[in-house]
Amino acid sequence: MNRTAVCIVLVGPQGNRNLGAVARVMMNFGFTDLRLVAPEADPASEEARHMAVNAADLLAGAGCYADLPAALADCHLAYGTTRRFGRYREEFALPDEAAAVIAALPAGHRVAMVFGREDSGLTTDELACCQRFLTIPADEALPSLNLAQAVGVCLYEAAKAIRVGGVPIPQPDEPASGAEYEGLYAHMRQTLLAIGFLDPQNPEHIMRALRRMLGRQGVTSREIRILRGMFSQIDWAEAERRRLGKGGTE
Amino acid sequence: MNRTAVCIVLVGPQGNRNLGAVARVMMNFGFTDLRLVAPEADPASEEARHMAVNAADLLAGAGCYADLPAALADCHLAYGTTRRFGRYREEFALPDEAAAVIAALPAGHRVAMVFGREDSGLTTDELACCQRFLTIPADEALPSLNLAQAVGVCLYEAAKAIRVGGVPIPQPDEPASGAEYEGLYAHMRQTLLAIGFLDPQNPEHIMRALRRMLGRQGVTSREIRILRGMFSQIDWAEAERRRLGKGGTE
Numbered sequence: 122m123n124r125t126a127v128c129i130v131l132v133g134p135q136g137n138r139n140l141g142a143v144a145r146v147m148m149n150f151g152f153t154d155l156r157l158v159a160p161e162a163d164p165a166s167e168e169a170r171h172m173a174v175n176a177a178d179l180l181a182g183a184g185c186y187a188d189l190p191a192a193l194a195d196c197h198l199a200y201g202t203t204r205r206f207g208r209y210r211e212e213f214a215l216p217d218e219a220a221a222v223i224a225a226l227p228a229g230h231r232v233a234m235v236f237g238r239e240d241s242g243l244t245t246d247e248l249a250c251c252q253r254f255l256t257i258p259a260d261e262a263l264p265s266l267n268l269a270q271a272v273g274v275c276l277y278e279a280a281k282a283i284r285v286g287g288v289p290i291p292q293p294d295e296p297a298s299g300a301e302y303e304g305l306y307a308h309m310r311q312t313l314l315a316i317g318f319l320d321p322q323n324p325e326h327i328m329r330a331l332r333r334m335l336g337r338q339g340v341t342s343r344e345i346r347i348l349r350g351m352f353s354q355i356d357w358a359e360a361e362r363r364r365l366g367k368g369g370t371e
Numbered sequence: 372m373n374r375t376a377v378c379i380v381l382v383g384p385q386g387n388r389n390l391g392a393v394a395r396v397m398m399n400f401g402f403t404d405l406r407l408v409a410p411e412a413d414p415a416s417e418e419a420r421h422m423a424v425n426a427a428d429l430l431a432g433a434g435c436y437a438d439l440p441a442a443l444a445d446c447h448l449a450y451g452t453t454r455r456f457g458r459y460r461e462e463f464a465l466p467d468e469a470a471a472v473i474a475a476l477p478a479g480h481r482v483a484m485v486f487g488r489e490d491s492g493l494t495t496d497e498l499a500c501c502q503r504f505l506t507i508p509a510d511e512a513l514p515s516l517n518l519a520q521a522v523g524v525c526l527y528e529a530a531k532a533i534r535v536g537g538v539p540i541p542q543p544d545e546p547a548s549g550a551e552y553e554g555l556y557a558h559m560r561q562t563l564l565a566i567g568f569l570d571p572q573n574p575e576h577i578m579r580a581l582r583r584m585l586g587r588q589g590v591t592s593r594e595i596r597i598l599r600g601m602f603s604q605i606d607w608a609e610a611e612r613r614r615l616g617k618g619g620t621e
Binding site: 142145146148149150151174175176216217257258259260262263264265266267269270273274277280281284313316317318327330331334335340343344347350351354355357358359361362365366 | 392395396398399400401424425426466467507508509510512513514515516517519520523524527530531534563566567568577580581584585590593594597600601604605607608609611612615616
């Protein structure tokens with residue numbers, strides 16, 4: 122794993138100065154891939170460029186995306202940052218723990234660190250697009266770090282871990298990409314609604330549980346294909362059932 | 372060593388916003404003792420107080436000193452931050468190395484982390500007031516961190532080293548038992564044969580892939596129940612399909 126395989130994704134960033142400060146601290150630690158999802162702030166603003174110092178080119182080259190799945194389409198692992206702890210401790214990495222995982226990823230894997238809006242963070246749906254969560258331990262009196270500070274701490278740890286070098290974890294199969302995950306989830310959602318397993322009033326409740334289950338450890342492209350095949354077969358059976366239920370013929 | 376024994380000393384700080392950002396990140400990581408040596412920036416300025424967010428009191432309570440020796444008078448150890456490496460590598464600590472030393476200091480010792488001017492750092496004379504030096508590894512393309520970022524990284528490491536017991540660790544849900552796994556796999560196998568997804572000649576080929584996927588990290592009892600519910604619904608749909616296919620009625 123090297124630093125070009127790590128991208129920083131800012132969802133709905135609001136402060137021009139913060140954009141510049143994020144670009145600067147990325148360059149400080151040798152990272153270059155910045156992605157903005159529906160930014161409210163303007164990376165071309167004078168404030169942003171001033172704060173970026175010599176990282177103005179990095180800032181100008183940031184990719185812009187309409188939504189988080191689009192930004193993560195080529196990523197094999199996404200850490201969503203949050204101050205909220207969920208049910209599963211093993212899903213929540215501290216910055217050094219995430220950095221150790223990142224440093225040990227094999228070449229060719231792309232990993233994202235996703236940061237939410239300054240005032241409200243990532244939504245539940247946005248966190249559901251991430252396989253794992255990352256939290257920076259902070260004091261209860263003022264737990265909210267400035268956005269660029271949070272990016273800085275995470276990249277400081279990532280750079281440290283990559284410098285030391287991790288032992289690559291052998292992976293027999295290709296890891297699934299963000300686009301493959303989202304394709305699977307869309308398919309599952311449709312199928313499970315069709316067969317009446319998901320509550321149409323609140324399908325996301327169970328879908329989030331299924332996302333967590335598959336995302337927690339990561340699945341491979343082959344496993345995605347197997348699951349897609351399984352759901353296609355369920356689709357076929359369900360279509361047959363409906364056709365027959367209508368008394369229809371060929 | 373606890374966090375009240377650590378002070379942050381800013382020598383000749385120039386930016387009002389930086390003063391506020393330093394106060395904020397100190398409070399984020401639970402540190403409270405801020406000392407300013409001959410500041411050019413104004414801690415009472417609107418910009419400083421705005422950036423401090425809820426740490427405005429910490430900022431207002433910062434001590435002001437005419438020179439660095441005065442600010443360090445009660446400190447037993449001072450780390451001076453610098454990007455310049457001197458002759459002796461052992462004098463230059465990385466942030467985690469300094470943090471380990473700080474965390475191991477006996478009670479009653481006071482330690483300072485000293486940061487220089489935004490544009491020129493600490494002078495040789497000022498560095499000479501410090502017992503040890505601290506440097507944050509950064510990329511040669513842009514080695515200069517924002518002042519508050521540098522303080523943030525150092526205090527993040529110090530808080531990590533001082534923290535005992537770590538962040539609160541929520542207990543995960545009950546992990547699934549072997550019997551629950553096997554019950555699920557038997558159910559899946561039966562259902563997936565019924566809908567024609569598994570090859571009856573070799574159902575285990577795909578079943579092994581599904582077992583690996585779910586077993587690799589483990590699932591919880593709740594997740595097993597969700598999956599069992601999903602397969603029960605598929606069973607129901609399939610039974611309906613078969614009943615209708617035979618033209619049967621109740």
